Amino acid sequence: MKRNKYTTVLLFILMTILGCSESLEDTYKKYTGDGEIRYLGQCSNLSVKPGWKRLIVKWTNNVDPNVAYVKVVWSKDDQTNECVLEKGVAEYDITNLEEDGNYEISVYGVDKDGNKSIVNTVYGRPYTEYHEEVMAFTRLISRHFFVKNRVILTFSGWDVNLKSAVLKYTKINGDEGSVEFGDWLVMSGFTRFIVPDDVDTSKPVVLYRTGSLPGCDDIIEFEPYVLEHKIMFEADMKQELKRQYGFDENIPEDWVNEVEELELDWNFGSLEDLLNFPNLKKLILGKNRYLLDENAANDAEHGQSKLYDEIASYDNMNWTALTFSQFVLQTLNELNGLVVERYNKHYQTLKKASYIIEKGETVEPDLPYIDLKNYVFSVYPEDKDGYNSNVNYLTDGDVNTFWQPLQLNSYTTYEMILDVAEVRHLTGLKFVQRIYPGGDNQIMIAPSSIRINVSKDQINWENATYVEENNVGNSSGEITLIPFVSGGKDARYVRLQVNTATYYGFYNTSFAEIGLY
Template sequence: MKTIKYLACFFLFGTVVAISSCTKEDDYKEITKDGEIYYPGRVDSVAAQGGNKRIRLRIHLGNDPLVTKVKAFWNNSADSVEMNVTKTTGKDVVDMLVNNLAQGTYYFEVYTYTSDRAKSIVKKVTGMVYGDNYLKALTNRTIKALSYAQDGSKVLIDWNEALDGEKSIELKYTDEAGATQTMIVPGGAMKTEVTGYRSDTKLTYRSIYLPEPHAIDEFSIGYTEVVLPLFERQLDKSKFAAYVLPTDATEEWGWELKFLWNENYNPYGFATATAIPQWFTFDMGTSASISRFKIWQANDRLYKGGNLKKFEVWGSNNPGADGSWTNWTKLVDCESRKPSGLPGNEYNDQDEGYVRAGEPFTMPAGSPKVRFIRIKTLETWGGGDGITVGEITFWTSDR
């Protein structure tokens, strides 16, 4: 009885195998009725390189000489782009641009095809497209400090930290001839030097961003503008010297002319006893166009005595040896003031702070270069004869 059951089971198993074998063979015959299955060589590799509302697929083809077309699908195969290719004997590279994409991450499936529409196995790649939202997050680098080299030959820029992806900074400035120059600052640089610039002009710059190392588009926003302050340097007082001419007022009471530039802001300074108007002369040691200067009053008699109230500043490069006004040019008319406006010799803390810091005076733009300075006093705060001056300092924009 058992033998009959085993025989029946064996017969049934054999029948199933035979049927299955026949089915597979029939299916294979159906698939290959026009010949063997052929899959074109799929692409070796695909790199997705993001851009501005677009992406580039850099496709490295294999060696299959029968490949005639490449096609990429995305958006669950709802969208696609294709391009014909002509194979050479080597491994060719195909750049496929996909345009008009919204910002976001994209998943691509790439296939190769033959002329008779045989299709390869898929090669997948993921890439990022950048757009308006990315641009909104960008800012130009900010400047931490803007200064000059001591001799004015360079503008020195100290930058704050850069945002991720900054490739460079495009920097524009006006040169001494009035032409616009452009320099490229490497991304991440913390210091920049600009030479050959024109004072009192605008510096414009913008950061250039590359959102990924092999992105196909650069990104930037509008330019940031910075007005370069007028360059100034203090004239070297070590070069100053007395230059007494026959008509000059003479120093008195041990307050000598040389004390006028010794950087000592306490008495002594320079003093005379000559009747007003009077003048004195000194040599700056070099010819310069003065942009501004400061005068410190003798600080033991603020807003009184012989401290200067109204005076003129004259300049020359070749003063007459006779002490006359030949070859002298008036540079500026000056009047000392009190910020408070208090009458007479009265003054408050604001006035005192103002003159103890050195009272500032500005020269007219384009003042000529001069080496010798003559200061002519017309009125003092005390109204009498003689003058007292604590210290004087000059600045120039000459480089």
């Protein structure tokens, strides 16, 4: 009886639910307005490829028959553009993209009622003048020089992406001139080139280039490169001009144009910077390296200044193999009548030539030296354990005696101060290396540079020269004269700083004499 009661209740509840409910489909329609949404087929495999001021967009269309056409929309910042394409089109070229930057690109299908498929989006950046890869594209010409009515070029090497390069200019007679370059530059070994015509350098000299970039099928006409009348120096030549003349970063162009004679004594990467001096007529090499030891001139490592030209070049006038430096000297000789005077055996990579005059040994000039025999340097670190480094030998006037501290276990800078009793007018310092017997490996400890400061009160110190590090020749018995700044310095105290050099796992230094004039 109880079971029948429960059964009756359950049947009643079930009939109530069935009578009040609606179908699942009716429920779905109730909440979706007009019924089930059917999305159009979405395109796939969307990709974008950069071109010159354009983007090439590709995709795969869906086979949905309801797609009536395809729409492409691209935007950047607040600017939006779009294009409607026929059904089945699967590629579009977005052109006239003058502005650099990333563009958002959307592609979707649209049916006859304007309903859209799910949007597919990709980002792309076209190549423009402001793209870093365009701006960094090879200019081919790494340096250029204007000497008289000639233009001299140095090349950085032919880039495989460079298609053409043409230099255009105006000849001195008013006609247009041009030189077309190609990968023959690499094949022939050319790295330096003289434009064969007399050029009116008051008018533009321009390089025109075409080429391609990674992932870009377009041949690009790059911005014309105008060769400016701007003087640029490499670091080693800038340092040398500062040492001799006190020029900092900006070397006066008027001065450069007036220079007719230069003296060089130290190592250089190459003499290419001499092409910056359009009126250079005389170059003196190694004149200021004076030798006490007659054998020092034959010491290729220590007694000869060097040029470090990387590879051979070719003179496009006569196809003779030349180093970069020799190319420069020969060119200046042909254009300016340059004469080179070479002392001892410096810069041996320069081949003998009619314009190179061998001057032999150098002769030390007679200068008004101060007698320093009554003065002795104080040295820090001081001698230890009763050892005598003989610092008094530095001012005894005898080049055969020398100062030599104990060898050390670590790199050290010695600070040496000389008090000459009163303020004197000083115009330079003489530094003399000790004489090493032939084959003595101890020459390794000879200093190659020193620092020189002066003071009136031993409180306020000034650089005595235009540079902090002063080169000194480090061959056996070599004398280096170091001029102070123009006009000299008034000082009572002279301070030298000398660094130790490595010697078979230890550190040491030594030299023979100091003079003041």
